[in-house]
Amino acid sequence: MSDIHIIGGGLAGSEAAWQAAEGGLTVMLHEMRPVRKTDAHQTDSLAELVCSNSFRSDDAQNNAVGLLHEEMRQAGSLVMRAADAHKLPAGGALAVDRHGFAAAVTKSLEDHPRISIVREEITELPSGGQVIVATGPLTSAGFGAEIARVTGVDHLAFFDAIAPIIHRDSINFDIAWFQSRYDKEGPGGGVADYINLPLDRPQYEAFVAALLAGEKTDFKEWEKSTPYFEACLPIEVMAARGLDTLRFGPMKPVGLKDPRKDERPHAVVQLRQDNKLGSLWNMVGFQTKLKYAEQVRIFRTIPGLANAEFARLGGLHRNTFLNSPRLLDSRLRLKSASHLRFAGQITGVEGYVESAAIGLLAGRFAAAEALGRETAAPPPTTALGALLGHITGGADAASFQPMNVNFGLFPELPKAGRIRGKDRKQALSARALEDLSAWLGNRRAAE
Numbered sequence: 231m232s233d234i235h236i237i238g239g240g241l242a243g244s245e246a247a248w249q250a251a252e253g254g255l256t257v258m259l260h261e262m263r264p265v266r267k268t269d270a271h272q273t274d275s276l277a278e279l280v281c282s283n284s285f286r287s288d289d290a291q292n293n294a295v296g297l298l299h300e301e302m303r304q305a306g307s308l309v310m311r312a313a314d315a316h317k318l319p320a321g322g323a324l325a326v327d328r329h330g331f332a333a334a335v336t337k338s339l340e341d342h343p344r345i346s347i348v349r350e351e352i353t354e355l356p357s358g359g360q361v362i363v364a365t366g367p368l369t370s371a372g373f374g375a376e377i378a379r380v381t382g383v384d385h386l387a388f389f390d391a392i393a394p395i396i397h398r399d400s401i402n403f404d405i406a407w408f409q410s411r412y413d414k415e416g417p418g419g420g421v422a423d424y425i426n427l428p429l430d431r432p433q434y435e436a437f438v439a440a441l442l443a444g445e446k447t448d449f450k451e452w453e454k455s456t457p458y459f460e461a462c463l464p465i466e467v468m469a470a471r472g473l474d475t476l477r478f479g480p481m482k483p484v485g486l487k488d489p490r491k492d493e494r495p496h497a498v499v500q501l502r503q504d505n506k507l508g509s510l511w512n513m514v515g516f517q518t519k520l521k522y523a524e525q526v527r528i529f530r531t532i533p534g535l536a537n538a539e540f541a542r543l544g545g546l547h548r549n550t551f552l553n554s555p556r557l558l559d560s561r562l563r564l565k566s567a568s569h570l571r572f573a574g575q576i577t578g579v580e581g582y583v584e585s586a587a588i589g590l591l592a593g594r595f596a597a598a599e600a601l602g603r604e605t606a607a608p609p610p611t612t613a614l615g616a617l618l619g620h621i622t623g624g625a626d627a628a629s630f631q632p633m634n635v636n637f638g639l640f641p642e643l644p645k646a647g648r649i650r651g652k653d654r655k656q657a658l659s660a661r662a663l664e665d666l667s668a669w670l671g672n673r674r675a676a677e
């Protein structure tokens with residue numbers, strides 16, 4: 231008999247299981263893979279990264295997701311420990327070897343004396359006992375219907391898309407070059423962590439025209455009424471918004487110089503390292519719903535990719551999330567059935583790090599509640615607290631959309647009128663880390 235059942239062993243469920251077990255609970259973690267697959271996962275590892283291998287910026291002073299990394303580290307995050315142990319060169323970003331990362335999380339959970347892992351699809355929500363639901367954007371269809379029934383909603387889905395991955399040895403390095411934007415130094419000390427592919431104006435305009443004309447994946451019936459999420463638009467949807475939209479988005483050339491021409495190209499495609507060996511590279515921001523054959527044909531027109539071999543092509547998948555501001559309380563419990571907690575992307579946060587962060591909080595809240603301890607939420611001035619506040623009350627329920635962590639979610643500084651730009655971010659970060667340490671200290675005192 232376990233103290234808590236956690237459904238879904240992705241980024242959020244894995245972190246929640248770790249935190250609950252470290253908090254003293256016995257945990258049963260239910261993961262449906264490999265018994266049942268999703269449209270995007272490719273392995274049976276826990277905490278598999280389904281698309282990019284990046285945890286985004288690791289700059290805790292100037293970037294909200296970098297700050298969230300640091301807060302999670304200080305709160306004993308398993309996901310961050312595994313990410314740090316398997317990081318790859320990626321400029322100022324924290325990118326990881328996806329297989330090493332997922333294997334490390336899986337092993338830590340398998341080895342934990344208070345955690346058992348069951349490989350099965352859950353189709354019904356238990357009516358009692360403590361439960362955390364962390365089945366993510368690709369929640370199995372039957373379980374999604376069950377969640378909709380229990381929460382009383384009829385619509386849980388929107389679109390997400392996967393970027394292609396290329397074999398490095400199929401790239402033409404007479405054209406491609408290594409450089410990080412603005413030569414920014416990465417965690418490994420490198421300033422040339424990305425592969426860059428330059429396009430001049432005619433090449434760029436022909437590429438945009440090809441994207442617009444390319445054959446796209448058909449919409450399924452249920453997808454027709456599902457809106458795109460603005461922060462993860464397919465490139466062809468961006469291209470349809472205007473000739474220069476991509477040049478100001480994923481194909482922006484700023485901070486880069488083509489060494490052969492000694493000038494900034496008109497547009498650039500950037501590739502980021504995807505595995506430890508450095509043999510696979512993903513096309514940054516190139517999520518797409520073009521048909522596979524069209525992707526190969528059109529992407530091979532990019533200079534340097536004429537003979538590109540693709541390890542994985544882009545794809546289109548649904549996402550699933552709750553209207554959390556309406557449905558969840560400030561400790562992530564379903565207001566109408568408080569034994570059910572939700573964590574991860576299904577709560578309406580967006581991204582690997584944010585999903586794991588909400589898993590961290592759900593696991594800690596569950597442990598505190600079960601053991602009759604103080605369940606104070608992290609202060610809203612911290613990245614953890616700001617994110618939690620947004621999904622459980624800060625956002626307008628009527629227009630609620632998935633959200634990455636950002637400084638816009640933080641309460642203003644008392645002297646806001648006098649601090650701007652970088653200084654403001656640094657002041658917000660300093661305040662967050664100070665308040666976090668008081669929260670962690672308080673929790674420790676209560677334990």
Ligand SMILES: Cc1cc2nc3c(=O)[nH]c(=O)nc-3n(C[C@H](O)[C@H](O)[C@H](O)COP(=O)(O)OP(=O)(O)OC[C@H]3O[C@@H](n4cnc5c(N)ncnc54)[C@H](O)[C@@H]3O)c2cc1C
Pocket residue numbers: 237238239240241242243260261262263268270271277278279280281282283284350351352353364365366367368369370373390391392547548549573574575576580581582583585586
């Ligand atoms: C196609 C796609 C691409 C994405 N790309 C990125 C990206 O590049 N960068 C980024 O930061 N974020 C990305 N995201 C967003 C999101 O952050 C990740 O999906 C993240 O993995 C979410 O974490 P999670 O724990 O909530 O869900 P997941 O990591 O998906 O974990 C959910 C787990 O629950 C399991 N499960 C589902 N239903 C059941 C059931 N009924 N019973 C038992 N187990 C079940 C699944 O098998 C899975 O292991 C992407 C999302 C999608 C869908």
